[in-house]
Amino acid sequence: MAVINTQIRLASRPAGFPDASNFRIERAPVPELKDGEVLVQNHVLSLDPYMRGRMNEARSYAAPVALGDVMIGGTAGEVIASKNPAFAVGDKVVGSFGWQEYGVSDGQGLKKVDGKLPLSVYLGAVGMPGVTAYIGLYDIGEPKEGETVVVSAAAGAVGSVVGQLAKLRGCRAVGIAGGKEKCDYVVRDLGFDACVDYRSSSFVDELRAATPNGVDVNFENVGGPVMDAVLSQLNTFGRVPLCGLVSQYNATEPYPLPNVAALLWKRIKLQGFIVSDRMDRWPQALADLSAWVAEGKIRYHETIAHGIEGAPEAFFGMLRGKNLGKQIVKLV
Ligand SMILES: NC(=O)c1ccc[n+]([C@@H]2O[C@H](COP(=O)([O-])OP(=O)(O)OC[C@H]3O[C@@H](n4cnc5c(N)ncnc54)[C@H](OP(=O)(O)O)[C@@H]3O)[C@@H](O)[C@H]2O)c1
Known part of the structure; x- marks a missing residue:
């Protein structure tokens, strides 16, 4: 049949x-x-x-x-x-x-x-989203021990791995997510140092409080006003792996970034990337991610x-x- x-x-x-x-x-x-x-x-x-x-x-x-x-x-x-x-x-x-x-x-x-x-x-974590997190953070973001990494859509497939990879490098990991439940999950279950709800009316102040030493790496997943707020917190010579702009995917008008001048005077490296550009990095990324998931280092x-x-x-x-x-x- x-x-x-x-x-x-x-x-x-x-x-x-x-x-x-x-x-x-x-x-x-x-x-x-x-x-x-x-x-x-x-x-x-x-x-x-x-x-x-x-x-x-x-x-x-x-x-x-x-x-x-x-x-x-x-x-x-x-x-x-x-x-x-x-x-x-x-x-x-x-x-x-x-x-x-x-x-x-x-x-x-x-x-x-x-x-x-x-x-x-x-x-997920041992597939395309995990490899995206790995290549975007480690190869483009180049985080160093003690630096602060901020990631948006932090409770999602890519963002949740980014913050955990940042912790494995000895960084301060700060997530941005929609709502208290997601933020609680990111801190309590994934071990981020802090998470800020971008829907809160005091989002910008809360982001500033969560990043007292500024931001060295902004792993950007959403774009729009959230990205703009993080750009103002970037330290000189900060890095922005531009992974996605999900807040804009259904928009009929593009969102103009008012803070773009900060990219110049802070000498920011901003690089868009597509995970399939780096097929040479997939085997190492998958080997590391599968080991870390099996060991419980990545949840x-x-x-x-x-x-x-x-x-x-x-x-x-x-x-x-x-x-x-x-x-x-x-x-x-
Ligand atoms: N460059 C690449 O090769 C590559 C590969 C994979 C993924 N990506 C990108 O990475 C990003 C995350 O992908 P994912 O697979 O991990 O998805 P995901 O985070 O699991 O799901 C999408 C999340 O986007 C957030 N979101 C939706 N509308 C938003 C808005 N207006 N403002 C802020 N956040 C919003 C929602 O989280 P909240 O509830 O927190 O708002 C939602 O849960 C996407 O931009 C995607 O396109 C890029």
Whole structure:
């Protein structure tokens, strides 16, 4: 009997915040495998802010998802049929099959994992978000012992790892997150030194109090007024790994940074980066991250939605900050 694959496809491009009408559910039989191909049952799907950008037609570092195509996304699952000698039934693999229950691949871009950690972790702390934190902080931020590192979206997939990596380097780690519950989690469970709620009316004063020696590294995840507030706290020769601007992804007008002059007179190094630019650094980053997660030196939390049909709602929730830690969709 044919295996039926449920998929979420991009139906239309959003203007501003996306909604359910931008997606379409389709069900189709999984095609017969050709020589060299493998069939993977996806167990978990990663939902990430970058997906919002791929829904737009706009010019960016990667091509948009074409209308009618399956939504892009990282997945982890198990090989359930194989006509490729490099993969056996039962292998656990990480791939990019997108928002669907099954995927067929010729093996390109499919990576076997040892499965010692839960599969979802290979989409989070020991996957793309963890490597983003590692490369952005260690290679671009270059934090030194005793320095202060500030990270926004601190309770999320990338930010939660950034602060813990900063602590492993002997830095003061200060998070910025939306709400008391997230800030409490970041300090109590992840071991940051402080966390400031950017929704508080006294945010700027609280940020200043949490960074008495100024800020040496601002790992920027959100942009907008939050970024502006941290720029005013930067020390001379501070570094800004510009990782993301999630506060702007649904904006219809760009936010102008009033504090841009500070970049000049404080001689700030600000560098945008995309984690896939540094594929040479992935093996070392993944080896370190998986060891530190196994040893409990890096902790993680997941927000889990169930079933592929739940992916759009979970995606909207993640863009609104409803997730604590990594947003995952469990498919099996
Ligand atoms: N450059 C790269 O290669 C690369 C790779 C991966 C991720 N990224 C970027 O890294 C950032 C974090 O990604 P992630 O996967 O770890 O996502 P995440 O932090 O797990 O989830 C997104 C978070 O963004 C915050 N947010 C949403 N709207 C906001 C707003 N208006 N102002 C401030 N915060 C807002 C929410 O947290 P609060 O509740 O705290 O607001 C939400 O939980 C994103 O900007 C993403 O695009 C970049």
